[in-house]
Amino acid sequence: MSSTIQRLSASEAARAIQDGRLTSESLVAACLERIAARDGELAAWVHVARDAALAQARALDRQPARGLLHGVPFGIKDIFDTADMPTEHGSPIYRGNRPRADAAVVALLRQAGCVILGKTATTEFALVHPTSTRNPRNPAHTPGGSSSGSAAAVADHMVPLALGTQTGGSVIRPAAYCGVIGLKPSFGSINRSGVKQVSDTLDTVGLFANTVEDAALALNLLSSRRIPDFAAKAAAPRIGFARTSRWKEVDAATHAALESAARRLASAGADVRDAALPAAAEALFEEHGPIMNFEAARALAWEQAQHREAISAELLIRLDEGWAWSRERYDSARQIARDARRQFADLMRGFDLLLTPSARGEAPKGLTSTGDSLFNRIWTLLGVPCVTLPWGSGSNGLPLGIQLVAAIEQDTALLAHAQWAASALA
C-alpha cells in the first residue's frame, strides 16, 4: 500500500485526502518510509522532521481542508529559513543555525495545510560546491544543483513537491537531470523573505513536481497566480524553436530530443517556427556571470569576513571574481538585461512559448560537479517563466528535458501550454 501511496501525485493525494480515501498521516508515513529505505544512498535530505511532520499530518486530518493541497508534504531546500528545523545553507558556517522565523513561503505552506517534511540538500549557498546527493536514476551521477536534494527527493517519490531556487540554472537543470518537472516562475512570483540571498537580481524561488498540475497548484498557493483550466481543451500553441547561438554546445542526444519534440509538437497541431533571440538576449549568456558574482561577493560579505576558511575554494574563486568586477561593468550588464527584457517581450508577441534545451545533456557522471547552467542563465536574467518536461534520454540512459519559456508574468498560460505539450509528447 505505502509504495502506491507515495507514487500519487500531489493533486491526486490531496483529492484522496479531501474525499476521505487517504489520510495525510498515511501519506506522510509512506514518504518517511521511502526516505528511510532510500536516503541512505541518495542523501537528498539534510533534515527530516519525522515526528513533527507526523504530528502536523494528524492535526490536519482532524481539520477541514485549508487549501487545494491540504495534507500534502513538501520538501524545502535548506536555504529557506525554518524556525523549528536547522537552516544550514549547505555551509559549515551555519551548522545548527535556527532562525527566529520561517521564510514567508514556508509560513504560507503551513497556513494552507501543507506538511513541512524536512530540509533538502543544497550546494554551498546554492552556488557551486556540490552536495553528496546522488541522482535517483543512476546514483553514480549528479542530480544537478543547486537544488540537488529537492530534485532527487521528488524524482525518487520521497515527497510529491519540493521548493528550490534558481540563480543560474538551479531548478530547471536538476529537474531535467532527475527526470521530473521543474518550474522557475517569473521573477518576483514567489516571495523571497527568509531565503538566503545570493544574487538579488537573479534569485528566484521555484518548484519540483511530478506533474504539471502539481506545479500549477503549488504555484497558485505560493504566488496567488491562477491555476489553468486543465479540463478545458487547450488551443495548440505558437511555439518558437529557440536553438540559441549555443546550439553547438548541446550533445547529440539532446540535439535529437529537441528536434523530435519539435516535430511531435508540430504534428499535434502546434505552429512551430524557428525563433532567433534578440541580440541583447543573446548577450545575456555573457552578462549573467558578472551580475551573479558581483552580487554574491557582497551578499556573502559577513561569511567572507568572519569565516573565510570555511568557504570552499570553488566559491572563493567566484567571490574574488565578483570583487574584481567594477560597478560600471555591473551596471552595464544590468542595462543590457533591461534592454533584453524589452526586446524579448517584443519577440514573444509572435509566440506563446519557446522550446529550448533544459541543459547541455544528461546528468554528468560523478558528484564533483552539478553540471552547467549554460541553457538556464539567460532565462533567469530575463526573469521569464520556464518549465522543464522530461523527454528522451542520453547515451547513459539518463533523462533529458525540454524547456518551455514564456513571456514575463505568463506563468499560468505557460503551465496550460506545458500540460498541452506533455499530453502531446505522452
Added chain:
Amino acid sequence: MSSTIQRLSASEAARAIQDGRLTSESLVAACLERIAARDGELAAWVHVARDAALAQARALDRQPARGLLHGVPFGIKDIFDTADMPTEHGSPIYRGNRPRADAAVVALLRQAGCVILGKTATTEFALVHPTSTRNPRNPAHTPGGSSSGSAAAVADHMVPLALGTQTGGSVIRPAAYCGVIGLKPSFGSINRSGVKQVSDTLDTVGLFANTVEDAALALNLLSSRRIPDFAAKAAAPRIGFARTSRWKEVDAATHAALESAARRLASAGADVRDAALPAAAEALFEEHGPIMNFEAARALAWEQAQHREAISAELLIRLDEGWAWSRERYDSARQIARDARRQFADLMRGFDLLLTPSARGEAPKGLTSTGDSLFNRIWTLLGVPCVTLPWGSGSNGLPLGIQLVAAIEQDTALLAHAQWAASALA
C-alpha cells in the same frame, strides 16, 4: 572639545583620524556622550553598543586605515541584522532577536574600518506604526519615518552617518523633516542581504548624512559607485522642475521654498525648465500602494500566522489590503512601473536632474504619524536615485527639503550636482 568633535562631518573626522589629529576612540566617545545627554528625550536609539564600539574604535586606532571612513561610527536602522546586537525590526515579535550573521552592509562597514555604534529606532517593520523618536529640531514633532532613529541621530549629531531603508518615503522624508541630507540610491545600489524584507520591488537601502560628501563616501563604500570629483568645478546642471500632478498637495511654505530654490539655482547658472512627468510615471502615485501592500502581506506571512496579536492595528489594515489585491492587479501595477521606468529614462535624456518636493511640508506635530510619503513613492518605484537637501522652513520653523532626482544608476552624477546645488543655495 567633545562638542566640537561630534559636529565634524564624517569626511572631516576621517581625515583628522588619518592625519593623527583625532582618534576614533575620542570620536566615538563624543558620540556616546551626546547620546547620553540627548537620547533620553529623543529616543533615536534602541540599542547603543557602548563598550563594543569603544573597543572597536581603540582597535582601529592601532591599525592602518582600511578605507576612506576608517574609524567613523555609523548608526544602523534596526531592520539590519547584527550578530552582536539585538535586531528587533520595531516589533515586539522580535524582542531580543539575535541573528546568526550581520547584514551584508554591516559586514562591509566593519571590513572598511567603520564602527557600528548601535541600532536606531524603526517603525514596526519599517512600515506605518511609529516609534517614540522625537524630532531634534522640535521634540513635539515627528522626525518622520520609517528610518526615524537614523534621521534623528544624524540631525542631532549623535553620529555622523546612519543607514536607513526606503520602501515608500522612509529615507527622504525623515531626512527632510530633520534637516539633514538623505540619499536613496538607485534600486539595487546597496546589498539587501540580511535586511528585513517588506517589499522586494521597493525596499532600498539609503543613507543619512550632514554633508553631500559624507553621503558620497558612504555610498562608495557600500555600493562601489565612484565618488564624484568634488574638487573639480562642476558644470551647472540642466534641471527639470517637476511639480507633478500633486503640486496642490504641498503646503504654502514648501511651495515657496521650491520656487525660491528653482530661482536661486537658475541664477547660479542652471538651466531650469518645467518638467512634466510621463503618464506612466504619474500613474505610479496610485500603483505604489498595491505593490507595497501585496508584497508586505506575503513577506510578513510568518508574523501574521504566528503572532497576529502582536501586530499593530494600522499594519494589519495594510496587510489585509495586501491580501485583497489580486495577482492580476499586482502584475498590472508592476507592468505600469516597467513602462514608467522606460518613459522616465527617455525624459531624463533632456535633464541632469529633477527638482521636486521632498515632502508635503515640514514635520507634522505629534508622534502618532510619521507623515505622508506622497512625494517619495513614485521615485522609489521608478528605482531612481534621490537626494534631499535642507532648504527653507515651514510655518512652525521646522526644516524643509528639496528633492533632487536623476536617471537610474546616475548616483555619482546626482551627488556631484547635489553638491553644486548645495553650494548654490548656501
